[in-house]
Amino acid sequence: MSVDGVRNASVKDVAALARVSLGTVSNVLNRPERVxxxxxxxxxxxxxxxxxxxxxxxxxxxxxxxxxLAYVMLDGGNPFFTDVARGMEEAAEEAGLSLVMCNSNQDxxxxxxxxxxxxxxxxxxxxxxxxxxxxxxxxxxRDRGTPLVxxxxxxxxxxxxxxxxxxxxxxxxxxxxxxDRGHRRIAFVGGPMDLGQVRDRLEGARLAWADAGLPxxxxxxxxxxxxxxxxxxxxxxxxxxxxxxxxxxxxFCANDMTALGxxxxxxTHGVHVPEHLAIVGYDDIEFAAAAAVPLTSVRQPxxxxxxxxxxxxxxxxxxxxxxxxxxxFTPELVARASTAGR
Amino acid sequence: MSVDGVRNASVKDVAALARVSLGTVSNVLNRPERVxxxxxxxxxxxxxxxxxxxxxxxxxxxxxxxxxLAYVMLDGGNPFFTDVARGMEEAAEEAGLSLVMCNSNQDxxxxxxxxxxxxxxxxxxxxxxxxxxxxxxxxxxRDRGTPLVxxxxxxxxxxxxxxxxxxxxxxxxxxxxxxDRGHRRIAFVGGPMDLGQVRDRLEGARLAWADAGLPxxxxxxxxxxxxxxxxxxxxxxxxxxxxxxxxxxxxFCANDMTALGxxxxxxTHGVHVPEHLAIVGYDDIEFAAAAAVPLTSVRQPxxxxxxxxxxxxxxxxxxxxxxxxxxxFTPELVARASTAGR
DNA sequence: CCCTACGATTGAAAGGTTTCATTAGCTGAG
DNA sequence: CTCAGCTAATGAAACCTTTCAATCGTAGGG
Numbered sequence: 149m150s151v152d153g154v155r156n157a158s159v160k161d162v163a164a165l166a167r168v169s170l171g172t173v174s175n176v177l178n179r180p181e182r183v184x185x186x187x188x189x190x191x192x193x194x195x196x197x198x199x200x201x202x203x204x205x206x207x208x209x210x211x212x213x214x215x216x217l218a219y220v221m222l223d224g225g226n227p228f229f230t231d232v233a234r235g236m237e238e239a240a241e242e243a244g245l246s247l248v249m250c251n252s253n254q255d256x257x258x259x260x261x262x263x264x265x266x267x268x269x270x271x272x273x274x275x276x277x278x279x280x281x282x283x284x285x286x287x288x289x290r291d292r293g294t295p296l297v298x299x300x301x302x303x304x305x306x307x308x309x310x311x312x313x314x315x316x317x318x319x320x321x322x323x324x325x326x327x328d329r330g331h332r333r334i335a336f337v338g339g340p341m342d343l344g345q346v347r348d349r350l351e352g353a354r355l356a357w358a359d360a361g362l363p364x365x366x367x368x369x370x371x372x373x374x375x376x377x378x379x380x381x382x383x384x385x386x387x388x389x390x391x392x393x394x395x396x397x398x399x400f401c402a403n404d405m406t407a408l409g410x411x412x413x414x415x416t417h418g419v420h421v422p423e424h425l426a427i428v429g430y431d432d433i434e435f436a437a438a439a440a441v442p443l444t445s446v447r448q449p450x451x452x453x454x455x456x457x458x459x460x461x462x463x464x465x466x467x468x469x470x471x472x473x474x475x476x477f478t479p480e481l482v483a484r485a486s487t488a489g490r
Numbered sequence: 491m492s493v494d495g496v497r498n499a500s501v502k503d504v505a506a507l508a509r510v511s512l513g514t515v516s517n518v519l520n521r522p523e524r525v526x527x528x529x530x531x532x533x534x535x536x537x538x539x540x541x542x543x544x545x546x547x548x549x550x551x552x553x554x555x556x557x558x559l560a561y562v563m564l565d566g567g568n569p570f571f572t573d574v575a576r577g578m579e580e581a582a583e584e585a586g587l588s589l590v591m592c593n594s595n596q597d598x599x600x601x602x603x604x605x606x607x608x609x610x611x612x613x614x615x616x617x618x619x620x621x622x623x624x625x626x627x628x629x630x631x632r633d634r635g636t637p638l639v640x641x642x643x644x645x646x647x648x649x650x651x652x653x654x655x656x657x658x659x660x661x662x663x664x665x666x667x668x669x670d671r672g673h674r675r676i677a678f679v680g681g682p683m684d685l686g687q688v689r690d691r692l693e694g695a696r697l698a699w700a701d702a703g704l705p706x707x708x709x710x711x712x713x714x715x716x717x718x719x720x721x722x723x724x725x726x727x728x729x730x731x732x733x734x735x736x737x738x739x740x741x742f743c744a745n746d747m748t749a750l751g752x753x754x755x756x757x758t759h760g761v762h763v764p765e766h767l768a769i770v771g772y773d774d775i776e777f778a779a780a781a782a783v784p785l786t787s788v789r790q791p792x793x794x795x796x797x798x799x800x801x802x803x804x805x806x807x808x809x810x811x812x813x814x815x816x817x818x819f820t821p822e823l824v825a826r827a828s829t830a831g832r
Numbered sequence: 833c834c835c836t837a838c839g840a841t842t843g844a845a846a847g848g849t850t851t852c853a854t855t856a857g858c859t860g861a862g
Numbered sequence: 863c864t865c866a867g868c869t870a871a872t873g874a875a876a877c878c879t880t881t882c883a884a885t886c887g888t889a890g891g892g
Contacts (some may be wrong), residue, residue, distance in 0.1 A: 156612075156634065156635055156848095158599070158846065158847090158848055158849085159849065160848075160849095160851095168871075169853080169871065169873065170848090170849080170850090170873075170874095171850085171852090171871070171872055171873070172870085172871055172872075173849095174849065174850055174851080175870090175871085177849090177850090178850075178851095181872075182869085182871095183870070183871080184869085184871090186868060187870080187871080194774045199630070199633065199634050201601055201606065201609050201614065201634055202610050202848090202849080203551070203610065203847090203848050203849070204547075204607075204610035204611045204612070204784065204849095205546075205547040205548070205550040205551045205611070205612060205847095205848080205849090206547070206551050206847075206848035206849040206850085206877090207610075207848080207849055207850075208547040208849090209545070209547040209551055209847095209848080209849070209850095209876095209877050209878060209879090210848080210849045210850045210851080210876070210877050210878095211849075211850060211851090211877085212850095212877075216607070218590075224575060224576065224591075225569060225572050225573065225776075227567060227569065229568050230566045230568065230593075233566060233593070234566065234567070234593070234595075237592075238594065246592070246603070246604065246607050247592060248560075248590040248592050249590065249591050249592060249593075250579075250588070250589065250590050251572075251575070251576070251579065253576075255877095258583075261588070262588065264543065265546075265558070265588050267543050268543055268544050268545065268546035268549075269546045269547070270498075270545065270546070270547060288541070292498065292541050292543055293498055293543065314566060328840095329818075354631065377776050377777075377780065392865045401545070405776075408777065408780040409780070411780065412779065412780040421789050433717075434567075434719050434747075435777040435780075436780060437751065437754065438719065438750040438753065438754040438777075438782060439780060439781065439782060440780060440781060440782045440784070441782070442782070443765070444603075447867085452865085456874095491842090500877090500878055500879085501878070501880095502878080502879095510841075511840090511841065511842045511843065511846095512842085512843080512878095512879080512880090513841070513842055513844095513880085513881080514840085514842075515879095515881090516839060516879065516880055516881080517840095517841085517880095520880075520881095520882090521877090524839085524840075524841095525840070525841080526839085526840060529840080529841085544878095544879080545877090545878055545879070546879095547878080547879090548847090548877070548878035548879040548880085549878080549879055549880075550879090551847050551848065551877095551878080551879075551880090552846070552878080552879045552880045552881080553847090553879075553881090554847080554848055554880095554881060647886065656863090685838070735840095809833090833884100833892100834891105834892090835890100835891090835892085836873080836889105836890090836891085836892100837888100837889090837890090837891100838888090838889090838890105839886105839887095840871100840885105840886085840887085840888100841869100841884105841885080841886075841887100841888100842883105842885070842886085843882100843883095843884085843885095844881100844882095844883095844884100845881085845882090845883105846880085846881085847878105847879090847880090848877105849876100849877090850875100850876085850877090851876085851877105852873100852874095852875090852877085853872105853874095853875105854871100854872080854873085854874105855870100855871085855872070855873095855875100856863090856869100856871075856872085857868100857869090857870080857871095857873100858867100858868080858869085858870100858871085859864090859866105859867090859868080859869100860865105860866095860867095860868105861864100861866085861867100862863100862864085862865090862866100
């Protein structure tokens with residue numbers, strides 16, 4: 149509803165002004181080489197004069213195809229996901245497509261809402277980092293004809309294309325690093341547990357812990373309600389509340405935001421990092437290195453993650469004999485001061 | 491496009507299966523109270539059986555109205571903007587609309603691309619933090635009938651609704667704070683200068699500097715190519731390269747990412763903060779408080795910024811006698827360790 | 833038993849674009 | 863001078879939904 153009453157010019161108006169048929173205007177738009185230079189110029193002039201902007205709804209309705217990709221992020225506030233998105237955008241731009249994003253904020257209902265929105269919009273394909281990769285909602289989308297690739301998660305069966313990083317290995321790396329540094333009682337901080345990323349990272353840590361022959365009880369799990377900075381601070385609260393002899397000397401946080409929160413709490417409460425508490429984060433976001441105590445973290449190839457995800461989606465949406473591919477990247481531990489030798 | 495050949499079910503298919511007319515199906519969708527319970531149930535069953543999903547393009551084409559708002563962010567990697575976006579989303583959801591976002595990455599061409607995309611999609615309205623608020627591209631959008639509100643910037647004439655924070659005042663607060671702390675030679679770090687935010691913050695700093703009767707030359711300007719962490723580190727490089735007597739004792743960075751980069755460089759090069767170099771950032775992002783040395787910063791009400799922007803847009807797109815409103819919020823300095831007394 | 837009124841349903845038109853089978857207009861070969 | 867062979871342009875159909883005036887059926891009042 150434009151407040152002014154000026155109706156948007158349509159191809160029909162352009163055609164009338166340029167004294168050509170509708171078809172010709174459409175050709176100027178879509179196959180300019182088929183129309184003679186003189187008429188093309190006349191049509192373009194008319195478009196400019198009327199301020200014509202192609203109605204994408206009509207175009208899509210008729211052509212049946214859309215020129216945009218969509219990404220449903222799990223947490224827009226986490227720089228990890230925005231970096232992933234940048235990779236996607238790069239790939240989309242390369243292919244002449246646009247990328248729009250939205251943010252589920254770890255809320256399944258909101259995620260579902262955006263998924264149906266994009267389905268209604270008949271976008272060319274959907275990228276999603278789901279709250280729950282097993283959700284049948286994802287199958288519903290794909291069954292309805294919208295290509296979908298799962299980002300930063302995987303389906304056990306190969307029912308979708310997916311791009312992920314080996315979170316079990318990542319958890320293992322983190323725990324092994326702490327064990328190497330001599331820690332014999334550590335905490336895992338993260339949640340909620342229905343987030344696959346959290347479960348896998350914890351599992352990896354447990355495997356490493358068991359492999360080292362350490363008692364399971366000495367890997368304390370501190371569950372948080374989500375993965376923000378505030379939750380990390382809350383975990384710090386709980387940690388310092390423990391009796392000194394029961395207090396872990398190292399913590400592995402399920403992501404860097406939580407780790408930064410924990411670090412912040414430690415510092416403001418006089419807990420020295422890494423002497424009293426070593427901390428390992430996850431994601432190696434840009435801010436990890438700039439933290440109060442530079443954070444040891446598990447790095448994931450986030451840009452490449454996005455790039456690859458978009459490439460898979462493109463293939464799925466255009467290649468007739470596409471087969472689902474489950475790409476798994478390998479994480480890498482970046483050691484910094486927050487776990488320096490004790 | 492769907493790889494399997496299953497055509498998407500349309501209202502026609504639903505109508506056929508439920509043995510009713512097209513109009514009735516549409517009524518079930520849009521004015522369920524007008525159709526009797528029995529037929530409604532029959533239609534809904536048919537929809538479920540066919541997996542019907544409304545084609546938004548067709549709906550929009552006919553109904554002429556879209557149910558989505560769009561936000562073109564200046565820098566998706568900057569948590570400031572994602573916080574703003576969250577505020578917008580809250581307001582949109584409240585109004586039963588969806589918010590999609592995209593990222594211009596401070597690139598005017600990309601911004602223009604997204605603006606026309608959304609115009610082609612005939613979204614209900616566009617929110618944008620433009621690279622250049624004076625750009626005629628913005629007028630073009632609005633003249634073509636798409637309501638548009640400018641976020642985190644303003645037009646001098648009241649030609650648009652806008653929501654912004656007083657950047658000149660913010661710059662002033664930052665500089666005054668450094669002056670209060672006894673600094674008599676400071677650096678301003680930021681860029682590019684065609685970014686209004688940067689210009690205004692610098693101008694505010696200069697005003698404060700002049701008001702304090704300090705020589706203009708002692709406010710050194712270090713221009714960066716953008717406002718990322720890496721650029722901050724680069725500025726640190728240049729700063730430490732200066733002869734000691736010419737080296738500023740304080741720095742005001744145009745945003746927190748740059749400030750964090752500068753801080754990081756300082757620390758790794760043995761420059762003590764705040765003793766040798768005091769640092770003030772801007773935005774007060776969540777990571778500022780968790781930095782190596784907690785960062786003094788200028789806080790902006792980012793959530794409210796988004797909320798208000800969306801509210802203005804909603805008014806502009808629905809209220810017939812809408813008048814442009816230019817809301818200006820007041821920033822606030824949050825002092826932390828990075829400028830502690832010397 | 834007729835008529836009115838009302839609720840439920842229908843059917844056709846409209847919205848802007850693309851596509852494609854045709855037609856129109858030329859050029860140049862025969 | 864004709865006609866094949868092109869290129870350029872045309873016009874109608876199709877995409878799917880919403881809207882709205884018109885119709886149908888029925889219940890209730892007279």
